[in-house]
Amino acid sequence: MKIIFFCFFCFFIVLLFLFLCYMISYSFFLSGKEPSSPFECGFSPLMNSMLLFSMPFFLISIMFLLFDVEILLLCFFPLFSYMGSLSSIFSLIVIIMVTFATLYEWVLGVISWM
Known part of the structure; x- marks a missing residue:
C-alpha cells in the first residue's frame, strides 16, 4: 500500500x-x-494607461465587496437554524446592517440611482 x-x-x-x-x-x-495597453476597458485613453484610475469604479467595487461579505453571512443561516432564536437574531442583525449601509451610502451620494 x-x-x-x-x-x-x-x-x-x-x-x-x-x-x-x-x-x-x-x-x-x-x-x-504590450503590457501597458488597456485591456478591454472600452475607451482609448489619452495618457499612459498605467496611470488611469476610476474613483467611481473603485467605490462601487469596495461596496460590492462589503455587501458580498455581509450577504455571505446569511448563506449559513439554514445550517444554523437548529439554534433557534439565536440564528434568527443573527440574520436579523445582518439584514439590518446591510440595509443601514445601503442607506448610508445613498445619503453620501456614492450610489446613484439614475
Whole structure:
C-alpha cells in the first residue's frame, strides 16, 4: 500500500512540475504583448494607461465587496437554524446592517440611482 501512495505522490509531483514548466513557457511566449495597453476597458485613453484610475469604479467595487461579505453571512443561516432564536437574531442583525449601509451610502451620494 505504501508503494502505491509513493508512486501516486511521485506521479503528482512530476505532473505538477510539468504544469509549472508549461505555465512559465507560456508566459514567456506571451511576453511580446504590450503590457501597458488597456485591456478591454472600452475607451482609448489619452495618457499612459498605467496611470488611469476610476474613483467611481473603485467605490462601487469596495461596496460590492462589503455587501458580498455581509450577504455571505446569511448563506449559513439554514445550517444554523437548529439554534433557534439565536440564528434568527443573527440574520436579523445582518439584514439590518446591510440595509443601514445601503442607506448610508445613498445619503453620501456614492450610489446613484439614475
